[in-house]
Amino acid sequence: MDGMKSGFFLNFYQKIRNNLKSEEIQAFTESNSNQERFNFAYRVSHVHDRLKIHRHERGSPLQPDKDEIFFYKDLKCAMEMKKVGNKFFQNQQWMEALNFYNKSYIMMPKENSTDISIIFANRSAVLYHTQQYDAALKEIERAVDENYPKDLMYKLKERKARCLLAKKNHVEALKAFQEDVKALDDSSLPHEKKMKLERDAQIMIKLMQKNLEIEAKTKKSLKTFQVKEAKKDKKEVVDRFICDAVSFEYTESEGRFAKAGKDIKLGTYLVQEKPHVACLLQIYSQTHCQTCFKRTNVPITCPNCADVIFCSEKCRDEALKTFHQFDFDFIGSLVYHNLQFTQFNAHEISELQYKGKGDVGTSTFIGGGLYPTVAFFNHSCDPGVVRYFNGNVIMVRALKHIPAGEVVAENYGPIFTQVAREERQAQLMKQYHFKCLCKPCLENWPMFREMDDNILRFRCDGHNRTCKNVLLVPLDVNEFMIKCIECGESTNIMKGLKALQDTDMIFKAATRLLEAGDTKNSLGKFVENLDLMDQSLVPPFRSYHLTQQGIRRCIIEFGNKTFL
Template sequence: MTLVEKTGFFPDYYLNLKNSQSDVFDVQVGKIAACRNDYERLVFVEQFPGVRENDEQLEVKRVFAGKNADTAAQHKEKGNQAFKAKDWFEAMLFYTRSYMALPEDKASERAIILANRSATLFHMEKYDETLIDVKRAIDLGYPKDLIYKLYERQARCYMVKKDYPKTIACFKKCITALDDAKVPSERRSKLILDAMTMIKMLEKDPLTLKQAERQKKLGETKPLTMAIPDEKEYLSEFVRFDQNVAEGRFARAAADITVGEEILVEKPFVAVLLEKFAKTHCDYCFIRTAIPVACAKCADVLYCSEECLSKANATYHKYECGLLPTIWRSGASVNCHMALRIVANKSLEYFLKLKEDIEKELPIEEITKLPTDDYRRVSHLERHEKSRPPSNMFQHSLMARFLTKCLVEAGYFGATPKANDVTTIGGIMLRSLQFIQFNTHEVAELHAKKADGNEKTVFIGGGLYPTLALFNHSCDPGVVRYYRGTTIHVNTIRPIEAGLQIAENYGPIYTQEGREKRQAQLKELYWFDCTCDPCLENWPTFERMPTDIIRFRCDGPKQCRAIIEVPATCNDFMIKCVTCGESTNILKGLKVMQDTELMTRTAKRLYDAGDYAKALNKFIDLLRIMYEVLAPPFPDFCQCQQHAKDCFLHLGNFYDLN
């Protein structure tokens, strides 16, 4: 990813700066090479001719234009009209827009809007979501004379969920609340009679007593939430990390690892949602949400739950609130936003105390033992500091300065920022921009349209995963990754022998792109020359793979495991290995190929039926069986790997377009 991904005022600012002194600009920029560290580079940029003089072009200011009571009222009216027309989905959307637009001081109006939204959800038979919105409305102080409606709605939801003790409790609250209700006496009497009838009927039901006893035994139940369940991080005991001059830091297998094993579950050190998904996904955990909660001050992002809103407000959002429009208008990439959020997630005091330790070189063993939220877990990732051209370093320094100015505007440095503190954070911002460039992963969501079977992976944000970032690249990766929210899961996609590298993939894979194109892309984005097996041996893409040659593994007594290529028309069963000189009986391999055809059909049938877990188990069995006797690249193995990857994706972030 680049510094900027679209047009905006930052690239215009840079071009104006360049054009204002075009005759000497490159010479002046070249002097940044004399700077010894990132802090000196920030000072250099601060003193660069024309930088401070043109600061007004950066437009750094907090904006809260999304909050407007009149706009909220208009959306509410449209929601009411849709509700009357029984267009529940449309009503829900307008109520959400109204809720998002309500200013901070309109708590009672927010309660009413959430109550209205809960009514649409009830008609849509989304009972858990209804209960969540009802609780939100009550917590915000829903009017006393109307609150009986919410208690009755709660009771009806619990009734459908067959939770009878809670149904009874809510009906009792409804009866009590009717004392404050402004309804005709006949209407009140009917509501009370209906509630009492339901209470008496449920109290006689034997299931009610059993449920009550069970609930009492279990104690307080967790409140309903749309937040994604918290996952425990995990690193397989079979994964080791090494380091050498030629390969840098890399992961290797400490023992044989079979196909399909989960070897890593990791939360991001930092993650940022793309702007285009800011109104459909939770800004904190990235899950798609239909009943969001909003920041009280800004309308730029939303959250799936109070938990995520609270976590965001306690860390980065108190500084990003109102500044997001500026960041988005600047044209800065999601990488730049991640660099800002790394700093915003921690206090100024944290980084000032850590400053001296950031530059210290640490062995890989010590880095992996650091706490997961320690900045040094990521600060030592590859950043190609010494090989950056002066113009590249200057642009990154200029961006770091802009992002730091955003934090100054947000109050990160307090009422009177100290120049040294601003330079320190600017230097840390610059360092972050450098390592983020080469170590970011694109957080994905699988979009599927079951009507026509079309599926595609959509990137919804970026994340930095300290442990996964230590894995090297291969155009024939040994692992596949998928996401649940922002948490990444890494599973093996082929067997990996003890001692060998566990490689992931940085983008291009050999089955889809030719060697020259892959290597050019990797060189451009990651600044290295790929020397994986598909590149060294120039493996063919899937379309070019020969179907008249079968690649068997040598099964002779010397266990050399060399590759024996046999024409499909060969009638001999004993084939001599040119490496060890021993003969291999290929009947076993031929039998495997025959057996896998039936297994593949079964696995595909399970996949098409939506039973992805069972289909995955079948594909994993197929990969294991094939890998024992046959050697990639060959079409059947590649197809099976792709099917297994598709199954894994269905276990993570998923959106049904229907």
């Protein structure tokens, strides 16, 4: 601080000091000359704002020729900016980091191409961490073009691979991981560190290859798939059952997705599928069968180790023949490497756990598995299916009546009754990179708590019930013939009003049965209730969604459950 004993800079320094973050102060004081400090301060935008105030307070402008020098390239200053950017980066303050990398880049003399390439690489890291994968890939390309140091290249290749993986571009991601392994040869890392990184990359390569293999196999087998009968009540399960009412279609924009080939009734078994590969969480290795994931009180042991148990000799023999002899475990690697399941079309496997009497149960994650057929279902914020597990066999059943021709959608997380549209869309974009165009999103359906109980939503009977208009009728209506503004015909809502009175009673009866543990009869009542409402009313409205929730609740009861 020697050069700062008095005068303009001391004054200036004191004025801005309180506005600087500590890392900025450090960089500021590390600068050597007043000129450097001034350049630095100018580039820090909020300091610049202070400077303007300062000028204003002084009442006289600075020398104009001094102003001009701020726009010269300045290596020293650029490096300082980068340093500040790096500190923000370490604190995961991504936008601030990017801001300083940009300032550094703009100040950097063009001869320093290696430094420029490092700035590009740093920007790509920020963009990767903020899920802007396309922009990150562009930055990586720029860094490579600009003479990025060979011994650091492995970092860029790995980042490139992860961006591509996030974009679900598995073919290119595989190539990038292979390039990553090659680039590691040029690194100047200590041998041990190099070996570890290479091992990680090799695991990723194996994962990608395996995943591509499974994808290809599934696509092929779906084309020639013969419908098999589901043996849903027997212990034996076919590897895969797909209901013949479900057809898989393909479009360029949506990829492959499931559609109703004919009318699907509520409760219909749509898909039943064994996992291609699955992994049980280790904490369940002494309570659940390692092969089928069913809980057992009378385990069969493995002849060779004490790590796992089985529910039967059959499951044990199957394990010894197949997965249990390999150390390498697909899903285990996903979990270990902290990868998103969805990037590999994997699903979490769950179990309903009850703690004592009267507990409503908690759905608990016990493992993960790869279900290639289920991966083809698109998302809707108002899903048409519910899924649950028998051991590790996934069961997908219709949660509503789905007319022929409509998309059969599952749910990837946010449900419209619980999560606001903006939040749902942001979440789906961030995790799955698509803009949701489901009905609740397009029509901006209200969330459950926003639904208006004072307005009834009647179906228009016009044009032989082909009119799609919804008749909004206040609860205290006095007339029974409601005219539709779209088709001009009138609908008699008398029958609908009468049915509504019945639904209240049926709903209560269904709830009582569910609480008493009579799932089967409860489900019957809930379905009866939904049918009644479907005849004259149109969702969304509260009692409709409460009924759907009851149905979902009952169906899940058919899956894994345990009383702790």
